[in-house]
Amino acid sequence: xxxxxxxxxxxxxxxxxPSFEKVDPAxxxxxxxxxxxxxxxxxSSSRRRTYPNGEPVHRWQDNVIEEEIPxxxxxxxxxxxxxxLLAKLKEKKQVRVQGVELDSQxxxxxxxxxxxxxxxxxxxxxxxxRDESFDYVVLEETLQTLRRPIEVLKEMLRVxxxxxxxxxxxxxxxxxxxxxxxxxxxxxxxxPYRWYDSPNIHLFTIRDFMDWAEHSGVRTVKGFxxxxxxVREFKENDNLYAEEALLFVERDRRAP
Numbered sequence: 001x002x003x004x005x006x007x008x009x010x011x012x013x014x015x016x017x018p019s020f021e022k023v024d025p026a027x028x029x030x031x032x033x034x035x036x037x038x039x040x041x042x043x044s045s046s047r048r049r050t051y052p053n054g055e056p057v058h059r060w061q062d063n064v065i066e067e068e069i070p071x072x073x074x075x076x077x078x079x080x081x082x083x084x085l086l087a088k089l090k091e092k093k094q095v096r097v098q099g100v101e102l103d104s105q106x107x108x109x110x111x112x113x114x115x116x117x118x119x120x121x122x123x124x125x126x127x128x129x130r131d132e133s134f135d136y137v138v139l140e141e142t143l144q145t146l147r148r149p150i151e152v153l154k155e156m157l158r159v160x161x162x163x164x165x166x167x168x169x170x171x172x173x174x175x176x177x178x179x180x181x182x183x184x185x186x187x188x189x190x191x192p193y194r195w196y197d198s199p200n201i202h203l204f205t206i207r208d209f210m211d212w213a214e215h216s217g218v219r220t221v222k223g224f225x226x227x228x229x230x231v232r233e234f235k236e237n238d239n240l241y242a243e244e245a246l247l248f249v250e251r252d253r254r255a256p
Contacts (some may be wrong), residue, residue, distance in 0.1 A: 025237070027194065060231055061140055061246045062088070062165045064224050068164075068248070069093060076100070076160060078122055078152070079142035083110035090115070098134070101127075110194045126155040134160045140246075143167050144200045150212070156234040157251050166246040169225075171205030171239045207239040213249060223247040 135162030222232030
């Protein structure tokens with residue numbers, strides 16, 4: 001389980017930050033050298049990893065999820081796209097799979113891959129699924145595009161014993177500095193959209209998600225992040241350093 005670390009402050013630090021409790025703790029580790037280095041890279045982002053043919057690796061999370069899902073489990077993928085992840089899990093780990101996808105062309109691709117799929121709008125809920133009818137429910141790169149993200153998270157944890165959520169982290173330092181210095185919404189390789197054509201309608205950070213989880217009886221069991229193009233385990237200061245996050249969550253049955 002990922003635990004929060006309590007940060008102790010000197011009287012001087014408290015005096016210059018009167019609203020310190022609202023400041024991201026990850027900022028405490030910054031030095032002048034780091035800030036200068038960060039400013040030199042404003043507007044840029046780490047380059048996407050690529051396959052040998054030069055094509056970008058769009059869904060780094062798939063490999064992590066494939067590694068973490070146990071043999072023979074059951075998996076529901078919400079916003080499954082063309083079913084690539086479910087097809088791999090079905091073939092390599094004999095997983096019982098089910099997808100939910102809104103886009104009709106993606107649904108056709110799922111069918112071609114032999115992946116069972118429902119065409120449905122996630123914002124309308126998962127009423128057709130019983131409580132804990134799947135071992136894992138995946139919500140990959142979809143949460144920030146939903147109109148009712150919290151309701152979908154609740155439904156995910158009702159239907160699945162475990163939830164797997166991935167999303168871009170809008171608290172990433174390059175995004176923060178780009179917005180602060182340029183005064184315009186950042187456009188990077190990982191966030192390639194302009195404000196008017198972005199599918200991301202609810203922008204949030206890792207810290208936002210963790211705060212919601214803490215106040216909603218949800219435990220973060222483990223996590224992984226993309227940091228400068230590299231995948232590694234989640235750390236407590238990743239609200240500042242992670243470009244994207246992949247978190248494994250479950251309901252805290254000890255909560256009232």
